[in-house]
Amino acid sequence: MNIQTPIKNTPAELALIDAFGERLALLPGDGEVMLKRDAAIEAIKAGLPTRRIESWHYTDLRRLLTKVPAFDAGLEAKPVAPLIEGSPVLTVLNGVAGKPVAIEGVTATPVAEKLGDGTYAPALGAQGADDAIGALNSAFVADGWLLEIADGTVLEKPVEVQNVQAGGQVHTRFAAKIGNGVTATIVERQTGSGDALVSSVDNVVIGDGSEVTWLIVQEQPDTATHFGQFNAWIGKDAKFTLFVMNAGGKLVRQEIRVVTKGEGSDFQLRGVDLLHGDTHTDVTMVLDHAVPNTGSREIIRNVVTGKARGVFQGRINVHQVAQKTDAKMACNTLLLSDDGEFSTKPELEIFADDVACGHGATVTEIDHAHLFYLMARGIDEKTARGLLVKAFVAEVIEELEDEALVEALEARLDGWFAEHG
Amino acid sequence: MPAVQETIDQVRQIDVDQYKYGFETEIAVDKAPKGLSEDIIRFISAKKNEPDWMLEWRLDAYRRWLTMEEPTWARVEYPKIDFQDIFYYAAPKNQSGPKSLDEVDPELLRTYEKLGIPLKEQEILAGVKKAAPAESVDDEDADAANDNVYKSGRVAVDAVFDSVSVVTTFKKELAKAGVIFCSISEAIREHPELVKKYLGSVVPVSDNFYATLNSAVFTDGSFVFVPKGVRCPMELSTYFRINEKGTGQFERTLIIAEEGAYVSYLEGCTAPQRDENQLHAAVVELIALDDAEIKYSTVQNWYPGDAEGKGGVYNFVTKRGDCRGDRSTISWTQVETGSAITWKYPSCILRGDDSQGNFYSIAVSNGYQQIDSGTKMLHLGKNTKSRIISKGIAAGFSQNTYRGQVSAHRKATNARNFTNCDSLLIGDNCGAHTVPYMEAKNSTAQFEHEATTSKISEDQKFYVMQRGIPEEEAIALIVNGFVKDVIQELPMEFAVEAQKLIGISLEGSVG
DSSP: OOSSSOOOOOHHHHHHHHHHHHHGGGSSOOTHHHHHHHHHHHHHHTOOOOTTSGGGTTOOHHHHOOOOOOOOTTOOOOOOOOSSTTOOEEEEETTEEOOOOOBTTEEEEEHHHHHHTTTTGGGOSOSSTTOHHHHHHHHHOOEEEEEEEOTTOBOSSOEEEEEEESSSEEEEEEEEEEOTTOEEEEEEEEEESSSOEEEEEEEEEEOTTOEEEEEEEEEOOTTOEEEEEEEEEEOTTOEEEEEEEEOOOSEEEEEEEEEEOSTTOEEEEEEEEEEOSSOEEEEEEEEEEOSSSOEEEEEEEEEEOTTOEEEEEEEEEEOTTOTTOEEEEEEEEEEOSTTOEEEEEEEEEEOOSSOEEEEEEEEEOOOHHHHHHHHTTTOOHHHHHHHHHHHHHHHHHTTSSOHHHHHHHHHHHHHHHHHHO | OOOOHHHHHHHHHTOGGGOTTOOOOOOOEEEOOBSOOHHHHHHHHHHTTOOHHHHHHHHHHHHHHHTOOOOOOSSOOOOOOOTTSSBSOEEESOOSOOSSGGGSOHHHHHHHHHHTOOTTOOSTTTTTOOOOOHHHHTSTTHHHHHHHHTTSOOEEEEEEETTEEEEEOSHHHHHHTTOEEEEHHHHHHHOHHHHHHHTTSSSOTTSSHHHHHHHHHOOBOEEEEEOTTOBOSSEEEEEEEOOSTTBEEOBEEEEEEOTTOEEEEEEEEEOOOOSSEEEEOOEEEEEEOTTOEEEEEEEEOOOOOOTTSOSEEEEEEEEEEEEOSTTOEEEEEEEEOOOSEEEEOOEEEEOSTTOEEEEEEEEEEOTTOEEEEOOEEEEOSTTOEEEEEEEEEEOTTOEEEEEEEEEEOTTOTTOEEEEEEEEEEOSSSOEEEEEEEEEEOOTTOEEEEEEEEESOOHHHHHHHHTTTOOHHHHHHHHHHHHHHHHHTTSOHHHHHHHHHHHHHHSHHHHO
């Protein structure tokens, strides 16, 4: 972005700037929080990122973000059934946190409270000039949940956080401070109806020796704009698995920024992107191996149908001190329609020499030999294709060890295939 | 564990200080005043006796260049270049145009001798065939030798010194086959219809900052035209050398292979050791019509700067091939060992149906060198194929980046790409980076990309050593194997030289 020449703001940028003016008085927090909000809106005024900004190369936000809905407090959103029956559920309905639920070992506080007393100020602000999601969210964030999980807690059931909208603008945060030696699974649902514009930022700190699985299930309607950002810092010997499923949204960008902070830590990313209709979905990951002896595996599977455009950008930075890093990334895409598009940019940035890093990426259609194999056994083409596509995606889901989760996610998968497959 | 001490020591030997081409030739030169303006462009154009349309073309490029900004996206860092502090034209005096080598300044010939350039063409592949000396080739006596030309391993050379093509050998012999091989200035005068038709048709005038600058001020380069159905009887080669202090070298190469033609072209580069940075901004355009094949090989050994990263050549090059015809093939092979900064992406536009693009690269960086290189394969036609093999070796304090793009257009049904880029790191002060872009807009496209970064694996080393091979030889063997895929793609005549060069740079020093 060129700071010297003021730019002519697009209608979407102007709508955001105006909304900030109108909304300001209602936003929680003052003092430091307010300063952070002001700084963030300045970044929006300087212009949303274009394809000339490298990290937004395939998602020209200035061009793609055309409609910005107004805030609408009158809308009513209803919670959805939890992914796993009986899970404790913490809701944010149309941008407002619901009632806290008692969960042993977990303290849940609405983010509005933390913004109000100013304690949340340090977490606000954009991380760098290209962090449009961080800026947008910092300017407008009004609520969400902060989970504090005590040392040694073992959660029997996943904790589910739900962000449900019926339209308008919603800007939320889900933060988690996870102590040492914790075993936990968190399910994050992003869903709703209408033409909402959602920004949702997660900040997750994982303590030493913990084993944590976090699932983001994004099933926005095809009219919604969804900007997600997931930040995580992994402690010593901790094992963190992030599972991201995108199965909706008109314009979606999900950023994942992970830092292995403690030696011996391990990061696993499993991604499933089911793209349909005339939509645009961008998953961008930046992983920093910042200390020696850490490992990571990322597997992303994409299915593109209709006129959908998909993007996966994955960058692995191996710092100079991060010797013995073992990082592997794979991005596989099935392009099923002639009008679909998929672009991928897997990057390696390596400054340490004793490492084993690699990435692989493929884009292809269904293997005709596989199809023939099934059809030769009397299975009709449509069913055979369905089986192969499902197998392609299910492979990633099945890696989650929890059977109940696998079943629940496969049900979401079947739902998508029934509608769009 | 860092790389073994031997490897480090041996890599240190290739240290940029040991650049063996760092001599300077004292010869009289004819220079344009420093700086860049429309007058300088008129001066260059007049010096070259160019027709008016060429001058207009240059001026148009210059005006567009003035509106452009230097690109900053590459992973290279350097102080801002003062484009007014460069000589845009420097030519060895004695500009009457030498008819034969006898007329060439002997000082210049000695330079080429030092470089090992086979201007006299006799000693290439010693023992295979004693070729006729160049002088006689340019005589009518050449007829007798002509029959053998097709079988021999001879190489025709166009030598470019600072801004000017000094001599082109084997011209007559090539002309008999219908092949035009001359300097681009000569082509502008002698074959304006071809130049007009093809110049700027692959790399448009305002393609990028440096290509536009080149379009305005290019001084010389090679021109190759291989007519329909002709298989060019010998390897063509150009040697570039920047000699004069403070000069930029802006050469322009244009190669056209008509229907069913074949040509293999080699390019080598050196520059003397200097404290200040020299600028090299070339443009290379290749055009392959139906069933034609062009092989373009580069051994780039510009001065990389000294051990502290002082001096060295800035190599900002635009190279692009257009597979315009059906079933055409363009292959780029490059061995990049020199230059302080390399910014270079030899690309293929796969326009014709069933056309094929290949990119084979070895990029070795040491000292404070920065390399940001790769390729673009743009699949536009049906059933197009591309293959990318890139091997990067980073040592010292260098940064070595592979940046590549593969895209399939909506109509490029059955586009097929395979990309493999491997990086080897020696020492922990260097960096290796991989930035591939894959863009598929067609469901029948099949793209595969794989990249790895590692040091020499202990397992591999153990395996080789266990068979009684000493450690340093084991490492040499592994490094050799690491780059073998690419070395194999070089024409035989050049593979010898490239191996010698990598010998200086890495491989030989490890052994």
